[in-house]
Amino acid sequence: MPDWSYHPLKKLLLDKISPKTSREFIHKSMSTIASIPGGRHIIGFLGHIKPPLEFQKEMNHMKFPSPIGLSGHIDPNLSGVNAFQELGFGFVEIGPIVLNEPKEQREPKKSESHILFSNYQEKVPLKLAIKKLTKLNIQIPILARIDEQIKRNELDIIVQHLTPFVDGFIGTNGQINSCQEDNLIGLERPFYVSLSTEEIHNKEFKMEEIIQPTCIGGIVVNAPRQTEGSYWYEATNANMCLTKTVKQVKDLYPELRLITSGGVETPEDAYALFRAGADLLMLTDGYVKAGPGLPKRIHERLLYEEVQPIKNQNWFWSFLFGLSILIGGIVALYFAFTSIILPYDETFIGLTRAEILQVNPLILSFMSHDRMALAGTMISGGILYIQLARHGIKHGMHWAKVAFHSAAIVGFLGILLFIGFGYFDWLHGLFWLFLLPIYYFSFKEGKSVKETPYSSHGKNDKAWRYGLYGQLMFIMLGFLIVVGGIVISTIGVSTVFVSTDLSFLCMTPGMLDSINENLIPVIAHDRAGFGSALVSVGLLVLMLSLWGFRKGERWIWNTLAIGALPAFIAGIGTHIYVGYTTFIHLLPVYFLVVLYLLGLVFSYPFLKKK
Incomplete structure (x- = not known):
C-alpha cells in the first residue's frame, strides 16, 4: 500500500475505524499480496522501494539490508511481517514476547494528533510467535523484545525456544543479567539493553555496568513518552531529545552499537538521528502517520548526503x-x-x-x-x-x-x-x-545505468x-x-x-x-x-x-x-x-x-x- 493510496484511503476510511481494525486490514492485505506467486514483484513494481546497496551493513554477525527497522508496537500480532521486508525495512522487531496469553490487553486508541498505546499493551504469546515465524519466509534480521514484567523462569523458556527463530533479543538490564547467569545467551544471539532517555540522563545511571556483559550487542534508546491516563504517546519533542541523547552517548562510547526506537515522522528526523551517531533506528507511530513509503523516503534523504557527482551516461x-x-x-x-x-x-x-x-x-x-x-x-x-x-x-x-x-x-x-x-x-x-x-x-x-534516486526533501x-x-x-x-x-x-x-x-x-x-x-x-x-x-x-x-x-x-x-x-x-x-x-x-x-x-x-x- 504505497503512500499515494495509503493517505487517500486513510482519510476516507482508516481514520473512521478503530486503530486495530485498520492496522490488521492493512497488514493482512500486504502480507497476503506478498505471499501469493509474484506478489513480491507486484509490491516492488508499485513502490520501487528495495533498499539501495549503499545501506547494507553488518553488525554483531547480522546483515542488515537497511538501517531502518520497524518497532513491534506497530504489528503486535505479526500480521504484516511477511510484507515488511518488501517495503524497504532492513530488520523487524517483534514483541513484547510473553509466555502465555495475558489476562488483560488493551488496543491502541487515537487522539487528534497521536496514537495512544496502553500501559497494558498488546503482547505476543510465545506459541503465536513461533507459529508465525515458522510459516514466514523472512530474509531480514528479527529482534525479539522480551516483556519487562515476565518472571525469571518464564524468561528462560522464552529465550530457549525463540533462539532458533530470531537474530537477537531486546530486554532490560535485569533480564540480561539473569540470562547471563543461566548461560542462555552467547555471542551468536546478541542481547540489546532497552533504555529510556530518562534513564540515561539519570545521575545514578552507569553505562559501564550496562554494557559490560559479553553478550551485550548494544543498547536500544526509546523515544521519550508522555502519559495520558493509562495510555502513553511519544512526546512532541521526541526527535530533538532522542538526537541529543544519542549524540551524548556516542561521544562517550563511540564503539557502542546504538539503536533508536521512535522519534521519527519525517526523513529529516531520521537523518538527524543518523548524523548524531545512531547505527540503526526503528519506526513507531511516525510510520503510521507518514505512510508505508517512509523507509524509501529516508533512504533517498540519506543518499542525498552521500551522493557524488554522477558522470553522464550514454543516452x-x-x-x-x-x-x-x-x-x-x-x-x-x-x-x-x-x-x-x-x-x-x-x-x-x-x-x-x-x-x-x-x-x-x-x-x-x-x-x-x-x-x-x-x-x-x-x-x-x-x-x-x-x-x-x-x-x-x-x-x-x-x-x-x-x-x-x-x-x-x-x-x-x-x-x-x-x-x-x-x-x-x-x-x-x-x-x-x-x-x-x-x-x-x-x-x-x-x-551501465544503475543509479538509485535521491532527494533532499525531508518533510x-x-x-x-x-x-x-x-x-x-x-x-x-x-x-x-x-x-x-x-x-x-x-x-x-x-x-x-x-x-x-x-x-x-x-x-x-x-x-x-x-x-x-x-x-x-x-x-x-x-x-x-x-x-x-x-x-x-x-x-x-x-x-x-x-x-x-x-x-x-x-x-x-x-x-x-x-x-x-x-x-x-x-x-x-x-x-x-x-x-x-x-x-x-x-x-x-x-x-x-x-x-x-x-x-x-x-x-x-x-x-x-x-
Whole structure:
C-alpha cells in the first residue's frame, strides 16, 4: 500500500475505524499480496522501494539490508511481517514476547494528533510467535523484545525456544543479567539493553555496568513518552531529545552499537538521528502517520548526503529512439489528414480512395479517426521516451531505464497483432525494422545505468500531501490508458467495431464485407495498432508516475503535462474533425482528461517549486 493510496484511503476510511481494525486490514492485505506467486514483484513494481546497496551493513554477525527497522508496537500480532521486508525495512522487531496469553490487553486508541498505546499493551504469546515465524519466509534480521514484567523462569523458556527463530533479543538490564547467569545467551544471539532517555540522563545511571556483559550487542534508546491516563504517546519533542541523547552517548562510547526506537515522522528526523551517531533506528507511530513509503523516503534523504557527482551516461541512442517515434507520429498524422489510405492499402482492399468515397465517405472518415488517434499517441510516446532519455537515462537512473525498455518492448510486440485479421502493414513493418537496430544500441548503452534516486526533501509538508493526490491521479491515468489499450487491441483482433462505430458508419459488418472482404482487416489493423500504442504509452505514464515523483523534479511535471497533450488533442480533435462526437463513445477520454488536469494541479507545488 504505497503512500499515494495509503493517505487517500486513510482519510476516507482508516481514520473512521478503530486503530486495530485498520492496522490488521492493512497488514493482512500486504502480507497476503506478498505471499501469493509474484506478489513480491507486484509490491516492488508499485513502490520501487528495495533498499539501495549503499545501506547494507553488518553488525554483531547480522546483515542488515537497511538501517531502518520497524518497532513491534506497530504489528503486535505479526500480521504484516511477511510484507515488511518488501517495503524497504532492513530488520523487524517483534514483541513484547510473553509466555502465555495475558489476562488483560488493551488496543491502541487515537487522539487528534497521536496514537495512544496502553500501559497494558498488546503482547505476543510465545506459541503465536513461533507459529508465525515458522510459516514466514523472512530474509531480514528479527529482534525479539522480551516483556519487562515476565518472571525469571518464564524468561528462560522464552529465550530457549525463540533462539532458533530470531537474530537477537531486546530486554532490560535485569533480564540480561539473569540470562547471563543461566548461560542462555552467547555471542551468536546478541542481547540489546532497552533504555529510556530518562534513564540515561539519570545521575545514578552507569553505562559501564550496562554494557559490560559479553553478550551485550548494544543498547536500544526509546523515544521519550508522555502519559495520558493509562495510555502513553511519544512526546512532541521526541526527535530533538532522542538526537541529543544519542549524540551524548556516542561521544562517550563511540564503539557502542546504538539503536533508536521512535522519534521519527519525517526523513529529516531520521537523518538527524543518523548524523548524531545512531547505527540503526526503528519506526513507531511516525510510520503510521507518514505512510508505508517512509523507509524509501529516508533512504533517498540519506543518499542525498552521500551522493557524488554522477558522470553522464550514454543516452544518444535512447534519445534517437524517442525522436524516431515522434517523427513517425508526425508523418502518420500527415497521412491521416491527407490521403488517409496509402497505395498498398488500396492494393490489398482492391478499391481506390475515390471508389471508397463513392460507396460511403464515412468509411474513410472512420479510418482517418483511428489513424489520427494512433499518430497523436505516437507523438506523445516519442516525447515521453525523449524525456526519459534526457533526464533519466542520461543521469544514470535505473528506474528510468526500466520504464523506457519495458514500454519499448511492449510496443515492438504490438506488431504481432496483425495476426488477428491477417493484414500486414508494410510501412509499419519497415518502421519496425528501422527502429530495431536503434533500440538494440539503446538497450546496450543502458546496461551501465544503475543509479538509485535521491532527494533532499525531508518533510511531510502540505506540498508533499497534495503531491500524493496528484501522483494518484497520474497513476490512475496511466493504468486506465493501459486498460483502454488492451480493450481496443482486443476489439481490433476480434469484433473490430463497437455499437457507436456502426451507428456512425450507418453500416453493419456484413454490409462492409459485401463491399470488399478485405476492408474490415485494414480497419482492424488500424484499431489493433492504436491499442498497442496506447498500452505502450500508458505504461510510460504509469511508471513515470509510480517511480519519478520527488520534490522539485520539474521535468516529471513537464513531461506529463506536455507529453499527454498530443494524444488528448488527437483523441478528441479527430472525433470533432470527422463528426464522430457521440458522448458515450468519448466519455472515457473526457474522464482521462479530468484525471490529467487534476494530476497537474495537485502535483504542481510538489514537483515544480524548488
